[in-house]
Amino acid sequence: MPHRHPLPGPRPLPDLPGVRHRHVDADGVRLHLAEAGQGVPLLLLHGFPQHWYAWRKVIPLLSGEFRLLCLDLPGFGWSEAPRHGYTTDDRAHLVLAALDRLGLPRVGLVGHDWGAWTGFELALRAPERFTGLLALNMTHPWPRQRALLGTAWRFWYTALLEYPGVGRRVVRHRPGLLGHLLRRATAAEHPWPAQELAEYVSAGSTPEAARAAERLHWGFVVRDIPRLALGRFNRRRLTVPTLLLGGEQDPVIRPSLLSPAGVPADELRTEVLPGCGHFLPHERPEAVAEAVRRLLSCA
Incomplete structure (x- = not known):
């Protein structure tokens, strides 16, 4: 079991050498920030059902080259869980507010899963704030409709999470679901350490995180899915x-969803790693670190 140390809040933090912890006031919402290294600032946004510790294998690989800013999204990890504010628009607003509070006008951006979806919104909304975006295990906002319809069934588990008043109870009282999602989405050759799996299940099933999970998924249903269906993202260009x-081997975000064909973007490249599932920061941290270096070398 990794050594843990306290931060104001109900749960102790996993310990990772060289990582500093603090809270940042983002427009009135206290967001937890795990920070490591020095140099060019690089913001890292985790996915579901994780928190900043999702980057534990990536941090040692990049902390000698970048100032790593691993932000817990609202309601997850050690960030405050506000009553409202879980749509993609809301998350992007809070992230930008956090960057303002940190005095960072421009950063590199890495996002995984929901963090990557948030990253696309950030890059579209405030392109002047980001030198580059590395999106991991998430489709871009312009997937081909045929590919989207052909893979929609793979999101079956979201039906258990998204409905108001129901999703939070499922996560809270059936925490084994989170462990199942983590295990099934990872390639067999990259198993989770038992302690790390237990950390995400424990953190993700608190009352605050369970409510955040429900509202995050419901926000996608009522706001983002209609935008995708109506082609609203086609009016926006990624610069x-x-x-x-x-x-x-990602069982959720299949390679067919990553095609850059017809995407309104100045520079969008896609790569698929063989033998990997949905959690690249865990399964192939060295590939993630190398992708950061390639993307930001000319920034």
């Missing part, structure tokens, strides 16, 4: 240099 990295 931030972007690399989209996927896993060949």
Whole structure:
């Protein structure tokens, strides 16, 4: 079991050498920030059902070259869980507010899963704030409709999470679901350490995180899915240099969803890593670190 140390709040933090912890006031919402290294600032946004510790294998690989800013999204990890504010628009607003509070006008951006979806919104909304976007295990906002319809069934588990008043109870009282989602989405050759799996299940099933999970998924249903269905993203152009990295064995975000064909973007490249599933920061941290270096070398 990794050594843990306290931060104001109900749960102790996993310990990772060289990582500093603090809270940042983002427009009135206290967001937890795990920070490591020095140099060019690089913001890292985790996915579901994780928190900043999702980057534990990536941090040692990049902390000698970048100032790593691993932000817990609202309601997850050690960030405050506000009553409202879980749509993609809300998350993007809070992230930008956090960057303002930190005095960072421009950063590199890495996002995984929901963090990557938030990253696309950030890059579209405020392109001047980001030198590049590395999106991991997430489709871009312009997937081909045929590919989207052909893979929609793979999101079956979201039906258990998204409905108001129901999703939070499922997560809270059936925490084994989170462990199942983590295990099934990872390639067999990259198993989770038992302690790390237990950390995400424990953190993700607190009352605050369970409510955040429900509202995050419901926000996607009522706001983002209609935008995708109506082609609203086609009116927006991606100008931030972007690399989209996927896993060949990802059971949710299939490689067919990553095609850059017809995407309104100045520079969007996609790569699929063989033998990998949905959690590239865990399964292939060295590939994630190398992708960061390639993407931001000319920034």
